Amino acid sequence: MRFEQLDVWKRASRLACDVYKTTEEVQNWGFKDQITRAALSVPSNIAEGEERESVKDKVRFLYYAKGSLGELVTQLYIGAEIEYIDRQTALAMVKEAKELAKIIGTLIKNKESQIKEENADYHVD
Known part of the structure; x- marks a missing residue:
């Protein structure tokens, strides 16, 4: 399956x-740059991982995507608190980010199980 077909x-x-x-109207360039980079990193890392050949590489990039979601959630909370982002809008995006983190967590567990199974197949007594 191509990464473009993945719902996540x-x-x-x-x-x-x-x-x-x-964040189009946010005047603080540092904040805007940081939050947009974190957001852009999530689908970019999912795509990069899916384009890798090994399952281990795929998992590594899913971890990067999940980490970027944690960063994004933090920045959304801060953006709402300092009134750069409307609170309701920020909370809706936080909810979506947390749901995506759960989905990615499940994908990671599934792929790590696949790695363990592959390694068990190569076990020599």
């Missing part, structure tokens, strides 16, 4: 677009 990639891409649109 589609949703992460949509969230990144929402972050860009929501």
Whole structure:
């Protein structure tokens, strides 16, 4: 399956677009740069991982995407608190980011199980 067909990639891409649109008027370039980079990193790492050949590499990039979601959630909370982002908008994006993190967590567990099974197949007594 191509990464463009993955629902998690589609949703992460949509969230990144929402972050860009929501922060369009933010004048603080440092904040804006940081939050948009975190948002863009999520679908980008999902895509990069899916383009890798080994399952181990795929998992590594899913971990990067999950980490970027944690960064994004933090920045959304801060953005709401300092009134750069409307609170309701920020909370809706936080909810989506947390749902994506759960989905990615499940994907990671599934792929790590696959790695363990592959390694068990090569076990020599």
